[in-house]
Amino acid sequence: MKEIGEFKPKQNLDSSKTIKAFENAKNDVKGPEHINTINQDKEGTVYNGVLYEKRVIRVNGRKIEGVFPQFESKFDAYLPKKMWHSSDTEQFKYCVNNLRNAIDGNPDLAKEFTPRQLEQIRNGEPRISGKTWHHNEVPGKM
Template sequence: MFEAVFRKYGLIRSDASDVSKANEIPEKKQDGKYLHIRIEYDEVLDTDNKERNAEQEVLNKTRELTDEEKDFVKKALGWGDKQIAKCTIEENSLNEGKIVIHYRTDRCDLEGKRAENGVLYVRKRIEYNGIIIEGVFPKFDSVFSTYLSPENQKSNAYAKECNAKLKEAIKNDPELRSRFTDEQLKDIENNRTPTGYVWHHNEEPGKMELVKREDHDRTIGGAAHTGGNALWGPDSVDNARKGESF
């Protein structure tokens, strides 16, 4: 299904002996070439920012994805039409055997700057399912971080695993334990997320960070953002494909 796309963009050689592999999600590396997706975060509604992004798309010579390209990204990441609709493809990347996608989500306009509550936004690359994703992400001050098991990465029950790992960690780390109040320690002992904190899906696949709710929750003044929840977590999978593995 994707053979034509792979050949066109140099993701497989024209003399590849087993072209049937073109129908599979590519490995991290194919013939020295990587598949890249770059994510530009911007869902702000102000007119100035929309104009800035329109100008940037012209400079980067972006266009809409073809049906084959859309299908490839969906197959690789499990994304649905809602996410694909936010993507445009950068023409120049095709000449380098890459596919660079501009994905507009929250607050790319704050790259290198801080939100009103002091959270810094930085550009970073991550790799997911053989695809390199570059984007602007919030850099929260986390008190503890851990990684979800693969089977729980797309589950809404992620807090259960994270809280269990936090509970185990404070048993062996007096310094970590000292950062919580008696009330919060009681929460942890009872397998609950400590009061005043929330588990943030970092952009790195599977990485979870315990951060202050006031920094994270936009409804109470936290930093608006798009993070791992939308890239690899529960909200990343098209509803029609729930239960599949990516």
């Protein structure tokens, strides 16, 4: 038999970190918070060629559930958090700049667009004929 020493807890335990870890684990166990969306009545249907599905996403550590359109995207852009509340025009300009850079780095991407659309992209126009920037349910994703 081996003698063991007496257990002495560490004096500098950071209880706030322990509590935070527990709260995060607890949030993973409970179900998502449901949010009402303008398209919730379209769940499971295709409307104007777009499928509407219930999805669960994580926003600031919280699980959120809602019905969202599932668009086929030609290009995804991600806004920095500081731009989440900017005007649509400012957000679209940022996205078009990202798209222009992506086309410069991958000329095959240009095949997805008409000559007129490519001109608008090169000029940095926030709105591209026949296309739209969709605010995705994932914060910052366009």
